Each structure stands twice: as structure tokens, then as C-alpha cells.
Amino acid sequence: MKSQIEDILKRVHSGVLRPHEAMKLLQDYPYQDLDFAKIDHHRELRKGFPEVIYGLGKTDDQIIKIARAIVNKGSSLLVTRIEAGTYAKLRKAVPGTQYNKSGKIAFLKKRPAAPGQGKIFILTAGTSDMPVAEESFVTAEMLGNDVERAYDVGVAGLHRILGEYDRVKDARVIITCAGMEGALPSVVAGLFSVPVIAVPTSVGYGASFKGVAALLAMLNSCPGGVGVVNIDNGFGAAYLASLINHL
Amino acid sequence: MKSQIEDILKRVHSGVLRPHEAMKLLQDYPYQDLDFAKIDHHRELRKGFPEVIYGLGKTDDQIIKIARAIVNKGSSLLVTRIEAGTYAKLRKAVPGTQYNKSGKIAFLKKRPAAPGQGKIFILTAGTSDMPVAEESFVTAEMLGNDVERAYDVGVAGLHRILGEYDRVKDARVIITCAGMEGALPSVVAGLFSVPVIAVPTSVGYGASFKGVAALLAMLNSCPGGVGVVNIDNGFGAAYLASLINHL
Amino acid sequence: MKSQIEDILKRVHSGVLRPHEAMKLLQDYPYQDLDFAKIDHHRELRKGFPEVIYGLGKTDDQIIKIARAIVNKGSSLLVTRIEAGTYAKLRKAVPGTQYNKSGKIAFLKKRPAAPGQGKIFILTAGTSDMPVAEESFVTAEMLGNDVERAYDVGVAGLHRILGEYDRVKDARVIITCAGMEGALPSVVAGLFSVPVIAVPTSVGYGASFKGVAALLAMLNSCPGGVGVVNIDNGFGAAYLASLINHL
């Protein structure tokens, strides 16, 4: 943002811009105001990927309007937490949009994202963690990464994660999705020497408290190298992993 | 209340009223008893606005009976947390009643409220916080205030709140609605020198715990000048803002 | 902050200032960097009162260095959450500094603060809430307000708060400090028509959970007009009350 301020300052100094015009620029430039939402089209330049629509709590109508505004700028589209019914409407409004049913995530690739440096590997402790992992998968792919997956490799049967050792050891970042006791990131961070993004999932019942048990376990992970994101936040994990993979 | 006691005491002293009549007065005067509800018609005199109906947990029938009793006294009507279905019935019972669908709030202006001293500004961090903000908006307007809004100006993109600086800086009170990390009031209270009412919203998932994360953040807001209300309590924020704006 | 940006932009435009000098100004101007702390001397202009030192978690040495830097600019000094031992050292370093033992707050008035519009009234439910109330009292006085107090007027004996009715009814803002069930703000907001700042205190035991019971009660306060601050945050309550009282 500051570089913009500097640019504007320079233009003011050179006489191209008057102060009050500069003020306007600073305020009006960076986003498109839809009244209920301010779309940050500038973000693609700044961050390498356009704004992502977080679907939860938005009406169908709002999602579609924001999606159109993004696609109209020629940007790629990513909508997380979107139900199948809303997707059906969205597909009509923005033809070509695809949908990952398990991950409840809609996407449309318009411009190829900058490619990552290495491979992101997504692991789940169980089959039930799959929806979160799929949200991560679609997100990471859309952000330009090479992604691999191995599901149902929880610590109750160590041979499963050991059996994936060869594939995982070449990853540049590992995403681990686990509910219940959330022990997978601890074991994975002990086995491998790359950053591990831990995603607690709401899989479990009773004293799992919808992912709290896994969240706490991950925050207390004994081996170093584990960064935690919110419960079920497959998107956030992939976004962080992609940032690391693009360094 | 005490001034009433004093009035009554004076009338007793002057012989106009007997003691046991005075007791009756003290007990019976201030509200109309509908058995399941005691309507405080006296409130408009005391507080400047008639009793507001909190819709949650009341049956349709109860809401309509209370609404009628209020309107029959010539008072304005405000019903919060009312579903569209209930509103449809209410509109038939009390013609002219309007409805803000996003804010789930019904209203009917009968008497103009006393005008506020300045402007109340309502900010939201995201689009999903809109229902809470709309409850604030309708309430504040009904209470006689001049109200402005800017939605989706969360701290993830500082340029958005900076872009609204000019409009906001003239406000007498600011209401900020934010879920997730609830950081907006901290940034706003740092930028402006007026009271900031912080409304945590239940927007978010996982470790947002339905607004608890935002609530705690707001209670721990580092800059001074922030008063917090209950999660999703758009009405309460507007009521407090209006009190301040009418000083 | 924006007005500063505008000023700087104007000076750039008029040729007085070069862009890179402007960038420096924007960055260096507003605070004095002590390495472990950045003191916002500009704050007094912007907010009407210099930066307040929050003593908790700071070493004696840090507190004294910041205090000296503030006083050296001719500003008034306010240090909250400071133990008697630290105060003893501070008084030597900054002669004239006074101390409110109950409120654990040190202060030195250098410049008179702008006077408030009306009276701030501080109420406590019990005697044990006094330390929090005294922090409020000293803060509010230092911020230029006319302050009155009535302690031990909790709802278990309604006659006590009713007995203070006359004194309280003229206040422009009311601060209520209560632990345990935290019911005082609900009753006070029902009796009076001015903004009520509710401060939950950590007074109580067992299921008071160090003020959580009172905090929740206050957030759920039924009558409108209540803004809540953090547990034991007497300073924050006074700061907000003062903002309102200076409108």
C-alpha cells in the first residue's frame, strides 16, 4: 500500500496530481464498491491472486454479484463454503464455473496463477476429514501449486503414514487434516523436515467439541515446525502453504 | 420513578390522595398487564421511546397482542428478531408495519422521535455482518438519529476503512459490527476520537465459536473508547449510540 | 491521521517537501522510539490526552523511561496497574507523582485536561469493587471530568441505590462496577436514561470465575443503554465515559 502512497506523492510533486485529487485516489482506487461488499480488484497485483469469495453468510444474490464483478475483470474465481443449490445458480450466472462437491468449493480458472516452487502434500487422518482436505486441494491447485494427496493415514495405524513416506518426503510443505485427537501433525512433523500446516477438523463427537480437541492438540504439538489454522479451514491452510511454496 | 413517588407523596400530603390509593397507584400505574407480558406505556415519557418488542421466544400471538397494545396508545412500533412469517401476520394485524428482511426487524413510525445531536456511523468488517448492522440501522433511525453506513471495511484491507475516513470522521458515535477476529473496533478507535460501540457478530466458523472470538477481542481492545454489547446485538448498539447521540 | 497525510500532500504539492522526505515524515513523525516502546506524543493533540502507561507486564525500568519521556514533553502522566513498590521508584524518578493505593494508579497533572460537559457518576455494588472504581475515579478526574461516587449500592438492597437517586439522576454518564452476579447495570439502566458503562469486576469466588459471571450478565443486560468493558477495566470505563462526557 505504501508504494502506492509514494507513487501518488511523486505525481503530486511533479504537478500531475493535485492534493485533493490525490486524496480521492487514495480513497477510491483500490476497490469496487457494491454497497454490501467492497471488491479488491487490486489484490491480484498485490497478492498474485484475486479476492476469494467466502460464501458463508452471504445471500445467493450477493455471491453471484461479487462473482460477476470478479470474472468481468478477467480474474479467476474461487468461492468457498458454497452449497450445491447456490452453485447451481452461480453456474448459470457465470458459465464454466466448476464445483467440488465434497469440498463445497466452486472455481473457474481464467488466468493461470504463478507456479509454486515445489509440491504441497495433503494428508488426512481419516476418511471423514476429506471435505476439508478437498477444500485445501482445490484452493492450492487454483493458486498454482502442484498438489498430492494421501487420505486416511492416521496414527492409529502407523504403517499407513510410513507407507506414504517416499511420496511425502519430497514435499515442500505438508498440510495435515485431522479431527478427534488431532495427533497426525505431531507425528508428521517428527518424521519430515518441512513446514507442516495443521488443520483441525470438526470430525468426532462428544469431547471432540467440534474440533476443539484436535485444535488444542495441534497448538500443543511437541515437535517444532507446525503452524495451525482455524477448525475446518482447508482454504486457509492451502493459502498459507501456497505462500510458502511460492517463496 | 422517584419523581413519581414524590408527586404521589405531594398529592397525599395535599389530601387529594389517600395512602391506600397511593399504594395502588404506585403498583398499577406504570404498565398494562397482558398476563404473559407487562407493557410499559410509561416508558415513552421516561425514556423518549416506547417499549421495544424482543421477538425471540414469543409466540406470534403474543407479539401481535403486544404490538396492538402499543400502537393503540399511538406509540411507534419496533419488533426485533422477528421472522418473515410472523411479520406477515403482524402486518395484517397492524397495517402499515414495515420489515427490514436482512435485519429481521419490523417497524411502524407513529410519532417522530426526538432528533439526535449528530450522526451515527455504522461500519461492518464484512458483507456477512450486514444483518446485524441493519438491525442497528433501523433501530437508530426509529430512535430519531441521522445514520450512515459503510459495509465490508474490515482490517484485512486497511485501504477500505481509510477510504471511508472523510465520511466517518464527522460522526458523533460509531457502531462497528465484526465477526471472526473482531479487530475492526480496535483500528477504528485508534483512528477516531468518538465513542465506538463494538458489536461482535456470530460470523465465522470453528474457533470463532459463534462470535466468542470477536467478543473477547473487542473486550480486550487496546485503544480506549470502546464499549461492547452482546453478540449480534445490533439493537442494543443502536440504542446505546442513540442515548449518546441525544445527550 | 488522514489530515496529516493531506497536510503533507499539500506541502509536497507546494514544493516545500520532496516525496522521499514526505515518506520519512509519515513514518518518523508520530512517535518517539524507545526500542521497547513507541511513545505517541502526538496523541495529546489528536485525542486530548497524552498516552497512558499500562503498567502490567512492563519492568520498573521501562515504566520509568516512558514516564520520563512523557513528562519531559510537558504532558500529564497516568500509570495504571502499578504496584506500590514500582510507584516508590517512579516517584523518585518523576517527583510530584501521586498514587491512589486502592486503585493502583499513579498520576501527575501537568496540563489541565479539557473539561467535560457534565458529571460522571461511579457506582459499585459492593465494598470489594472499590479498587476498580478508584481506577475509574482517578482516570476520569485526570481526563478533565467532574466525578461523583457512591459505593456499596448493590441490588441485594434496592433501597441503597434508590437512596442515591437524587445524586445520580443528574449524571451525564454512569459507570457501574460489580462482581458476583453483576446485576447493578441492569437495574441502573432501568432507572436512568443516560449511557451506562458496565465494568465487571473479578470480585467473587467459585462460579464467578474471576468476573466472567458478571461479564456475561452485563453483556446480556435486558434494558438498553449499557456498554461493557473488560473485567476490572476501570480505566477503560472512565476513558469511554470521558469521551461521551466531552461530546
Place this chain on the structure above:
Amino acid sequence: MKSQIEDILKRVHSGVLRPHEAMKLLQDYPYQDLDFAKIDHHRELRKGFPEVIYGLGKTDDQIIKIARAIVNKGSSLLVTRIEAGTYAKLRKAVPGTQYNKSGKIAFLKKRPAAPGQGKIFILTAGTSDMPVAEESFVTAEMLGNDVERAYDVGVAGLHRILGEYDRVKDARVIITCAGMEGALPSVVAGLFSVPVIAVPTSVGYGASFKGVAALLAMLNSCPGGVGVVNIDNGFGAAYLASLINHL
């Protein structure tokens, strides 16, 4: 229970009963085993009222079987937490059974319960607390008590509870139902000198945490004389009140 042991011991001593028969008696006597439930028919003798059916978590079929077993012994029937649909089936199986829709409680008086010593008074803070209060009301009446009610007398408008002073002051026990900040029992216990049973209700939203705020407030009630029951436990409050009223 011990008196039974003593009786049995005496009969063994007198030769009427053999030891192994005594063992059987001790085990088999007190309840009727329906496999999924053990009905304590003996309870009416011991406690003055037959076993009450807690409907939650029981299938319709189980409720009806237990109800029939109770009524077949000539005992009165009380079923709490029973949905309207289940009641419809129950009424067919056990004709004459009545239903309080608000309190979701079914009942059939077969034998008059022993009358209480005085009056039980039920107060609610708001209209929304009515379902809990009605559960209390039906229970207390079925247990033989003289019961009065005053609803919507919360502390936000003190004149409402003061207005009921005369009716309430003759009660032997008071039941107070309140959600949100749960302040009613504190004020009531300050005004009256009889035992106050406090029932937190799940009325409220956000930081009321489904009655936790009210529960904590009530447990921390400052004035003495308040006993608390579980959230929404209208039945339990009435049962305890009735025990006290029958002393």
C-alpha cells in the same frame, strides 16, 4: 429404605421370613422392571408422589408403557418434556391425560396429593421465560400446592416487581425464572424473606450461552436464601419448592 431393611430383619427374626427370601425381597420389592425402565411404585409411599416420567430421550413407546404401568397402579401421571405429537399418542393410550402446551408437560390427576402449607409464587423476568414457568406451575399444582404466577416482572423495570409486592409477600416459597442476565432472584431475595428457587432459562442469545449467563449470575447471587436448579428445569424448581412447602 432402611426402615424396610429393619422390617425385613424383624420378620426374619420372628421366623416369618427365611434369609434367602429376605434377600429376594430386598432386591425385587421396590420396583417394576420393564427391561428398559425400572418403575419405582414404592416411591409414592416414600416421597408422597409417584415417579415422574422425564420424556426427553425416551421413545413414544417407552413413555406410553411407563405411563400405563403408573396409571394402572392408580397413581397420578406427570410427564415432562413431552412433545405435542407424543402427547397425542399418550392421550389415546391413557385417556383423560391433559397437556400444557407452553410447558410441554402432560398430566393426569388420579389421587389428590397432600396439600402444601402455604403458597408457592412463580415469577418470570420476561414473556419468553413462560414455558419454563408453566412446567413449574403444572408440577407444583400436581404436587398439591397452591400456586400463583406473575410473568414479565424483570429488573429492567423495577416498578413491575414492586407492583406485585403485595401478592408475593405472602408466599412461602418463590420460584424465579429468568434468562439473559438472570438478575431477578437477586432482587427478589433482597425484597422477601422466604426461600427463593432460581431457575436460569435458556432465553437470550449470543453471550447468554443458552442460559449459562443466567446460571452463573444466580449462583453468584449476593443476597442469601437462593437455591439454584439446572437451566430450564422448571420441574426441579417446583419439586424442591413443594418439598419446602410441605415441611
Place this chain on the structure above:
Amino acid sequence: MKSQIEDILKRVHSGVLRPHEAMKLLQDYPYQDLDFAKIDHHRELRKGFPEVIYGLGKTDDQIIKIARAIVNKGSSLLVTRIEAGTYAKLRKAVPGTQYNKSGKIAFLKKRPAAPGQGKIFILTAGTSDMPVAEESFVTAEMLGNDVERAYDVGVAGLHRILGEYDRVKDARVIITCAGMEGALPSVVAGLFSVPVIAVPTSVGYGASFKGVAALLAMLNSCPGGVGVVNIDNGFGAAYLASLINHL
């Protein structure tokens, strides 16, 4: 309180009192204002026992001042949560004051309290619950009750509570103090037909969460007839038990 209002109204009506004098009376009469505390001397008439001093959070000086004010009126003295060191000072200021070391409660009987109707029985689950039980014991005796005790009768060895059956069965009210799993009130309320006051204690470690486990267990007590007070609130339990015992 209302009877006072009525009296005052009558005196006003009869000309003995002028309105503004009546207002003064209503405000000044009921308590003695020590600035940091308002002592309710009138309470003894209204409630049958003078105000009790809750020691926690009060300075030694404050406790002594309030104690003197109470004793000077000829009232009995009860100070809860008072450390041995403070008691030593209090005994000098108010000679004759006694101290129960385990219950940390000081007392001085000046006037005999009205005698209760029956016996209050205090049970503890373990030896470690004794301090809470002793607070109950001293309080109940001071309030005029006949009190008996049986300690260490927890449910892990049922024969212990059964062994006290004969003594307990004649009680009019039972107080049960238990930490850890807090199961004693459930078993006791199943065995006896009188009101059971349940006091969760902070005895335990780990997942007892300083009494929360016991508190929750007691609130969920299956048999009817259990009223719960705050964790470690031996005083409150005795106060409620005494109210019931004086009916």
C-alpha cells in the same frame, strides 16, 4: 420495604411528615453510610439477622470498621472468609469475637437468633470438604438452628452414609458438601425426603476444575429436591437452610 413506604405515606397523609422530608427518610433511613460500605442495620428487623460481613476483598481496616458499626448497634457479628491474621486484629477491636480456623469464619453472639423449627444436618463427602462444612456449621448455629454433622460419608463407600441413616432421617434440611464428582447430593436426595442444599467444593484436581465438575453434577442431580449454591459457599447453604428451617 413496601411496608415502610406505606408507613411513610400514612404519616405524610396525617400531616406528621412533609413530602420532601418523606423523600429524605426513604433515602436516608435504611443504612449507615461508611463511604466504602453501606450498613443495613434495618436488616435484622426485616430478615431476622444483621448484615453479615463478606471478608474477601475487603481491607482489614474496612472489616473492623464495619464490624464495630454492627456490634455498636448491639447486633451479633458474623464475618466470613477472614484470614487468621485479620481475625487477630478484629479480636482486639471487637473483644469476645471467636474464630473457627477451619471454616475461616469469625463470630460473636450478641442477641440470640430466633430458633429454627427442626434440625439441619451437614454431610461432607470427604475430609477435605471440612472447611466449607464448618463455614456452614458456624453460620447455621449463629442463625439459631440446631445443627448436626457427619463428615467423610462419600458415595465411594455407601455403608458410610447408610451408617448415618438414623441420625440424618430426622433432619428438616440437609446440607451436602462434596468436591470431585459431587455425587453425594444425588444419593442423599434419593434416600431422604427433605430439601437438600448442595454445596460443590473446590476439592479435587485436574478435571475437577476447582469445583466445576461437582457443580455441574449437582445441577444435573437426577432425583428432585436439590437446590445448588455457589462453589465453596458454605455460608449461602446455611443461610438458605436456615430460612427453610424457620418457615
Place this chain on the structure above:
Amino acid sequence: MKSQIEDILKRVHSGVLRPHEAMKLLQDYPYQDLDFAKIDHHRELRKGFPEVIYGLGKTDDQIIKIARAIVNKGSSLLVTRIEAGTYAKLRKAVPGTQYNKSGKIAFLKKRPAAPGQGKIFILTAGTSDMPVAEESFVTAEMLGNDVERAYDVGVAGLHRILGEYDRVKDARVIITCAGMEGALPSVVAGLFSVPVIAVPTSVGYGASFKGVAALLAMLNSCPGGVGVVNIDNGFGAAYLASLINHL
């Protein structure tokens, strides 16, 4: 697992196996990879029972595919937390599969499990705990144990558990399922000298917090010999009991 490593090492040493073949074996042997799930067919050898399908969070299609893979190996089938609708589909895919409606558990015995040493006894506090107990019952039977049940023997009526004394006293392990105050395991562990597996159930309302109250009570159980499993985890309790019963 280590014995497998040793075997493989021996075969490598004897020349039967090459190193890289050994690596493959270690990785590929123990499970069948269905992409979304890794089925541990080896488990039956290692643990005495094939993998159990935890139904929650799996799609119908996933459950059926895993079930087929298990049955195709000639192993017995156990599916927990499976809704009636899913079972209907499963029965078509895997004929002969049975269903316990209360326990929501599907099963098909293919190979007899190794018989346990003694009897497992399952107790519930109330009728509403039955679904959890039935999950335990089916699981324990499928794992080769002799199982007995007694339901509705909670501590509110001690005669009920005492009445089952003779049947229970011969058990080798006892499973106790209880919600609400969760006191049953404490009483049972005091009466009997065998391991007690405590299963908190989500039965209750309000401050039971969906089984948390019972969970905490059980973790704080005073008498020794109690091991706790997750809330509503009837399967886990039976699995642990079976392990003990097979020693």
C-alpha cells in the same frame, strides 16, 4: 508391527528378499487402499478383530465400499453410528447384515471371534442412556464376549443397583453408561472390585452440556478402578472391556 520388521529382516538375510523388495513390502502390505480409505485387513491377525467402520462423516457410498472390501476378505462386519437409511442401502449391498436400531449399529458375523474369559456387565443410569448401552452390547457380543445388561439403575434409587447386586458381582468387567450427574460409576466402583469402564452419555439438558457434566464427574470419580471413554462412546467402552476380558 516390529515382529513384521524382524520377519522381513530375516528373509532379507536369508536371501529370499531383496532390500528394495523389503521396502515395498513394508509399505504396501498392511492395508488395501480405496483412495478415500486405507483398510487394515492385517488388523484381524494383529488385534483379533477386523477393522470397524465408524459411520459418522462417511458418505453412504464410502461405507458400502469399505464394508464390501471387509466382507470380501471373509471378515465380520461392524458399522457404528449408521443411520437407518444408510443401513437399508448397506443391507442390499451386503446381504445378511443386521441392525440394532436403538444403538444405530450394523453387524454381520462371518467368523466367530475368540471367546472372552468372563462376563461383561452393562449398566445404565436411565432409560435414555439405552442407545449408548446398545452400541456397547452389540460391539461386545461381536468381539466374542458373554454380555449381560441391567438398565435404569441410577443412584437416585439405590435399591435398583443393589437389586442387581447378585447378577453384577460375577462380572469380569463392568460398563456403566450415565448422563446427567454421571454418578453411577462412582457408586458401582465402590461396590464391586473389577475394572469399571465409565461412558458419559449426552443425556440431560442445560448444564449437562451434552455429556460434559457426566464426563467430568466420571473423571473425578473418587473410588479407584474407573477408566473413562468419550461421551456416548459405547463402542470404545465395549472394545476396552473386551480387551480386558480377553487377557
Place this chain on the structure above:
Amino acid sequence: MKSQIEDILKRVHSGVLRPHEAMKLLQDYPYQDLDFAKIDHHRELRKGFPEVIYGLGKTDDQIIKIARAIVNKGSSLLVTRIEAGTYAKLRKAVPGTQYNKSGKIAFLKKRPAAPGQGKIFILTAGTSDMPVAEESFVTAEMLGNDVERAYDVGVAGLHRILGEYDRVKDARVIITCAGMEGALPSVVAGLFSVPVIAVPTSVGYGASFKGVAALLAMLNSCPGGVGVVNIDNGFGAAYLASLINHL
């Protein structure tokens, strides 16, 4: 307990005992009443080991009196949670008593306990879990078991637990003590086929919440065969393990 009832009933029937004498016996027999404690000397017969003294919350004097009463009966002594200072006094009162400083547990073997069937193995995740493990160790040894230990074998370095495979695989029961993420029991229960007792420890900081993170992880342990005890409850784990080992 029931067998005693039966014996007493038989003696009554045969004329040896009169009913009221029988009642006395039932009440007085099983424990020695020290007023503040009821010592269950009968327990050694019933349970195979005398009553254990839980030191927390008992005064030094109480501990010594109970210890003497136990030793005077010729029973072995075990005192948990006893500080070094108290032990010093106890050793004088009961010569020969030993002390495990890390586990804070005092013991004196008077009578050899019945030997267990196999080996109990105690594992800890880290060095800091040692105090809890030592409490388990002393307890298990005193209860007659053959016990082995391996400390600091947490899942962050899988080779450590794999390195102990040979020693652990012969155990009949395994106790695992772990704080932080508490993942050790999940991995251990996946590797071995015997019952695993999981002890969460309060080792950790921040979001470990004094053992809550580990507790939740253990309750959600994915592989079957894990029973959980209270946080830091080394004694309870050993007691349960010993019960299983003596089957």
C-alpha cells in the same frame, strides 16, 4: 457389602442376633470414625488393599492420625499428594515410612499385596511427565505388581517408542502419561493389543490449559482400547491397571 447383609440376616434368623443389634452392626461395623474421617478398615478384605490417603486438602495432623490408624491395624500405608514437609512429620509419627520425592507419595509396606498376573508398563511422553509416572510406579508396586518404566518416548520421535517395542510388548497393561498434545496413547494403542490407561498430565503451557488439551486428545483417541483417568492422576491409573492385572 451385600454378602455382609446376607451373613447378618442368617445370624438374625438363627437367633444369634437380634434385629436392633443387626441394625447397629450394619451401621457401625465397616469403618472407624475419626470424626473428620471414616477409615474403611474393611476395605483390605473387600478390595485387597487398605484405604489409601489422598493428602491434598488434609492438614498434617489429619494425615498423621489416619496413617496411624491404618498402620495400627497392621495394614500397609500409601499417602498420595503429600509434600516433603508433611512427609518429614509423618516419618516421625510412623517410622519406616518412605518417600518418592518426584511422585510426592509416601509408603510403608506392612503386608505383601497379592501378586499381579503380568507386567504393568509405564511410558511417558517427556521428562516433565515423570512426577505423574512415579506416582503410578509406587502405587502399582505397592499393589503387588511387577512394573517397568520407559520415560521420554513421545511421538515427536517415533524411534524412541519403537526402540522400546520389545520390552513393552510383553506387558499385560500399559500406562501412558503425556501432557501437551497427549498423542502417545493413540500411537501406543495402535501398536499393542493390551488395555492402555491414558493419564493426561498438566505438562505444557498456554493452550494446554493445564492438561485439558491432553485430556481431550486421549478421550478422542481413535484406536480402541484406551481408558482415560483424571489429569495427573498417576494413582488412579495404577489402581485401575492393577485391578486389570489381578484379574
Place this chain on the structure above:
Amino acid sequence: MKSQIEDILKRVHSGVLRPHEAMKLLQDYPYQDLDFAKIDHHRELRKGFPEVIYGLGKTDDQIIKIARAIVNKGSSLLVTRIEAGTYAKLRKAVPGTQYNKSGKIAFLKKRPAAPGQGKIFILTAGTSDMPVAEESFVTAEMLGNDVERAYDVGVAGLHRILGEYDRVKDARVIITCAGMEGALPSVVAGLFSVPVIAVPTSVGYGASFKGVAALLAMLNSCPGGVGVVNIDNGFGAAYLASLINHL
């Protein structure tokens, strides 16, 4: 670890190693067993840095023994959470060891760590967050990174973080330490496009719940790119940042 297995397998195949010798190797090789601790000397090869000693919960004697064992292998030493008193002893045992008093971390550089790719920047919201930041600083430096710091740049005064823009924008990873409302990472992740490691600190009071408020805020951080570690876990943040910086 697997590469070691493969090596060992190859040596077995070539006849250099016998199977039982191989088993020994697999078990004994990787760590040095000090009985109370297993030191992973192999870690430096595998992870690039020797084992770090977590000081909390270890006795002085244990810390010194482990430190000696590490230094004796020629490895660098890092001891976190070590009090000044313990450090004084450690310095005598391991001369040359240094100490960062604020960060409570001891260190001795023996071998230079591999240098990172870029710069790690550490930001704190306030002065009180300094101890956590210093733990991060020493750790990151010891792990071979170029580290810069800017303290007291919280969001209450945006100009402070904006003033550091130029220095921060070149960082490869940013560590943000913040207590109270924990809003700093959200603003930082919005301004910069590199991974942000968020460390909640226990700075604050009341409803900060020792860092929980900040932790929740950070987990709910709206802008992507934030990974969270445990409360006050400066070490973990630096370790993860270093892993990323060494990619």
C-alpha cells in the same frame, strides 16, 4: 527414519549385519538414554539443529545433565523457559552459556547453523509482549537466521506499523507477537505478502483469559497467510519461521 531402515536392510542383505543385530541397531542407535530423558543426537543430521531443551517441568539437575550430553557431542545448546537461578547453575556446568533475561532462554553456539534464505522480522503489539519476542529472537538467530525486530507497533496506532513498512517489506517471514485483542497478524497479513506466524501472548487481564482472546482472534484471522502457534510459544514461532526461511 526410513532411509535408516533402508540402509540397515542393505547391510543385512550384503551379509555385513545379522537380523538380530539389525534389530538392536534400529532400537539403540538414534538416542542416548539418560533414563529420565532420551537425547536425540541424530536430530542434528536429520533436522539441521540439535535437540532443544524445554526447561519447564525439568529439575535443575535434569537440565544440566541433558545440556552436558548435548555439548559433549559438540552440538550447540538452546534451553527455553529457564529461570535465572537455574541458568546460574547451568553456566557453571557448561561454561560459556549465555542468557537472554527477558526471553528466559539460555544458549551456547558451538557449530554455526546453516544460514537462512532471507530475513525473519519479529513484530510485537506492545512492550509487554517483549519476553515472547525475545524467545523468538534468540531461537531464530541460533537456527542461522538473519533477524530484525520492531516492538510496540500494535493496531491502536496504525502509524507505528506503517512507519516500519520499509523495513518489514523485505522480510521472507514475519513473526507477530500480540496479546489482548491479538489483531496485529490480521493487519500485517493484509499489508504484506509473505507467511505470517502469529504468536498469541498471555499479555492482558480479565477477558483476555491469559492469551485465549488473542489466540482465538488469530485463528479467525480474515486475510490468508497466517499460521498460529501456542500462546507465548516464541520458540515454536521461530522454529517454524526458520524452517520456511531455509526452504
